[in-house]
Amino acid sequence: MTIEKSGSPTGRLSIRTVAMPADTNPHGAIFGGWLMAQMDLAGGTHAFHRARGPVVTVAVDAMTFHEPVFVGDELSCYTDVAKVGRTSLTVRVEAWVRRRWGDETQIKVTTGTYTFVAVDEAQNKRQVPPE
16 A cells, blocks of 8 residues: 655644654654654644544554654644544544755655544543534
């Protein structure tokens, strides 16, 4: 299977940030955990709006790292709700970068699927409202 790493992002822009030196791994690239956290924030933001309230991350599936992220890269995460259950939402997240010293071309660096559960004030599961 070939993964498309160029082209256009799928979904809506949910977060944009810049990779900083404190986020690097021992090899000089951005630490994968930092990237996963940014994707979780983006997916959670989209899930929060769709669920009309708080959500918590319960699973991360199918993470694929296509390309490294470097200090100074502008990271943009695009999200799309793939599935809505009674209390849960599955959000597909794509992470794209514009290289610090490159042109305006965006490169897909990571994809993942995050599952969130809608919760109430007491952190109990609640139903996701219909659209």
